[in-house]
Amino acid sequence: MSDMHWFVILSTVGAALAIAIGVLAPGLAMGKAIAQALDALARQPEAEKAITRTLFIGLAMIESLAIYVLVVVLIILFRNPLIEYLLK
Template sequence: MTWITLASTVAAVIGIAIGVLLPALAMGKAISSALDALARQPEAEKSIMRTLFIGLAMIESLAIYVLVIVLIVLFRNPLLEYVLQASS
């Protein structure tokens, strides 16, 4: 049982690392592209900013979904319950 708990914890740490790193890189690229677009067309600021904020919110939601799944794996591990039930 401790091996399953250890493996779940390691998987959760790797999952949150990847699940936060990739959206962070995507946010950086989106902001960089928006600043580049603003430098080229300052008159389109409202449209660019609105689209940027919607995109950033959607990218951030991916990181939040990863956090929810990792918390489920850590605190309500379905695999651990299956192993405990099978061993009984």
């Protein structure tokens, strides 16, 4: 196998690992946030609107982390800047 084949294989494996690890943390954080919100709703049902609004804002912030990981992985896969050095 040539160096280019190894580079593509390793880039793909690295991107797969990056997306797996990068989505794991936001997924766990979202689960914990939802569990805490449900606990807060069970304790104070009258604060439902404030808790729900804050929960959705927090979930959007957490989800943005996963989107950033996806963008970086797509850059690695489709426009890898290191490939120019390998082709020379």
